[in-house]
Amino acid sequence: MSTSPPCIRVEELFFEYAGDLAALNGVDLEIAENAYVAIVGQNGSGKTTLVKHFIGLLRPSSGRVWVYGRETTSVSVGELARTVGYAFQNPDHQIFCPTTREELAFGPRNLGLGAREVAERTEDALTAFGLLPYADLPPAVLGYGLRRKISIAAVYTMRPRILILDEPTTGLDGRSAHELLALLGGLYAQGHTILLVTHDMRLVAEYARETLVMHEGRVLAYGPTRHVFGLAEELSRAQLIPPQVTRLGEALRPYLRETVLTVPEFCQAFVRAREAGP
Amino acid sequence: MSLLYDLYQPGDSWLHRLDPRVKVGLVFCGCSLLLLFRNVWLMLGALACVGFVLWSAGVARERMAWVARMTLPTMAMIAVLWVIFYRGEGRVLFSWWFLEVTASTIAEGLAVALRVGALALLILAWLFTTDQTTLVHSLVALGMPYEWGLTLAMALRYLPTMGNVFGMISDAQQARALDLTKGNPLKRARAYLPITVAMLITALRTAQSLSLALESRALGARRKRTYLHRLHFRRADLLWTIGIVLATAALLWARLVWGFGARPY
């Protein structure tokens, strides 16, 4: 694991919604800078509740959360938004402007940046996300895939060091999902920290460096994706199903010894096993 | 999930068990009477009465507190505005610039405020103790076109959903550094614009999906609709109906013929 100080630190975090619904039952966590973490778990396991603490939308019932050394309870949501970007699950909860360009400019303007800086960042995001043809159209009437991209681009223009995405690929077809994650991969390569809350284990296996498994408000497992995907008992307790290729690797257990994450990996492992003999 | 937006609270009190048609009659008569009387002491009595009804119906304390939080500021504002803008008759108690406060304006203002409170509580008592389907059924049984009743019921059903959506949109926009706390009231109202617009768009989208779902379930297929649940008119309901009719008649007579309760105090 990384030796630089963690960008997110969580200590004994407990959280209860009004009405005594315990959502987080003691979470201890450290996420390093420039990590790419997938957060997985059933609905109700506490994934969204946990990440909402990182941007200060929720305050701990007990325990503490630090983002880049600052405790989240001591900072306003607006301040945290400079460092932590959160793209919500439903893009329609963010979209309200008459043009895409204005939608992307909303965030930087709220941060108090000058007009020239805002325009520069907007153009950059439009290009990076392939949204130039739609720059002057109202986002509300565009298709779902585009609205999804726009909502993520709108968070990207704030240039947060940490980017949290809640289910960014639901409802997208295969190619759009891969395109989006490739874009995120690009951001990761530029040094951002990516936290991806998702159900799609296949995408997690292909893109996320680390995986965090949530179950009943606790962290069940956290580590490199390959290691976590090999923890059969934890995954079944959290009711998660690894990708087909990983399960196939398990089924061929005596011959294939490592946990396989992707199709190319499986090919390699299979060919090696074939050549290895008994 | 904000449970308070969900108006219906299941229970087994006398008000819950009262036939919904009788409840509609009770609310209608109650509201009409409240609008006819002007005496501040009667209004206070009426408010206390309706409050008692709510309490006896087993309405939870948090809910009563929420109702109080919602209605008391409005009532206070009404009373104050009334005193400021209305000039009554009788002896002037206090005068400043264009303001002339008499005992009758104070009484009137209080009476109007209390009336608003009583009206609100009466209608809430009805909505707290009647679930949607029964509500629609009772209104239709009393002659309202089904679509109107369904519209009302769906508005009630989607209150908690829209409340949730408001919370989520508010969170989402705050995550884009939207500041809802700084500035004068006008500036803060403007800050809510992104949330309001996003909510409107979401409401329109939901309405469209909803209309597709309604059509897919044959809404409007037949002029005569049947209902799974039967409305039962028991003896207790008959007694209540008689009681309500007699009380309303008596109070109407007292008000219109004797002028009882016509004066503010």
Next chain:
Amino acid sequence: MAAISIENLHYAYPPLLPGSQAEPVLRGVDLEVEGGEFLSLMGPTGVGKSTLCLALNGIVPQSMGGVFRGRVQVLGRDTRTTPVSELATQVGMVYQDPESQLFCHRVEDEVAFGPENLGIPRQEIAERVEWALGVVRMWEHRDRSPTQLSGGQKQRVAIAASLAMLPEILVLDEPTASLDPVGQSEVLSVIEALCRERRMTIVMVSHDAEHIARFSDRLAVMYQGRIARVDSPRKVFEDATLLSDACLCVPQVAELSAALNRRCGTAYHFVLLEEAAQALRGALAGRQAAS
């Protein structure tokens, strides 16, 4: 006679701004679905899958307006002329978002809503509600408010609400898209049982290639407003050009077959995990035995 017959369907929604051109969404769709068949529909986002679903119960074009050409026949009735409320008794529709298709205060009332609209006698409504909730295994939850249910439970109630109309065809537009894995498997097992045990015709729009491979009889791929190919999932998943054009995902084992075939010159065509495990285990064991 086919249960569903679509001939040369062209459709454009009414334009957003008056006076502007209407964008055609469906550009010559031809499709036939046999009774009792489980047909899955895949395609890139925005290609018109939802529009095609709405064309099956008459909402397109009767409620939506727009420009409609061609013919859609469902169980022998023309969807352009038969009233939507009548078609609703033959074609049940389940949409993606449970929140905006469950609008009653209790599960039981939700399921009774359709039959009530049809003026069906009370006793029969009660029987249908009990049967429908039993099929989707939600009878114990009949007194609860739909807002308290999990995603998978909500979608099952939505299915029951459609079933109570006793349709012969069930159309589901991405019913599992917003659900977690547990919810997805709950809903899919209900749908699969409806097809196998009750011989309902199922048309399901989905992005999940693995579920499609496991449950569907046939898979139709939509591309550029038309049905580009309709065949058994196995054959469709082998058509690499089509899939890359239409931006679709195949089951991972199918992708794996293609990769292994390229690398080792084998001729594998897997679509299911079990067949891949069996074949590859055999290959490895055989190899070991040989060496």
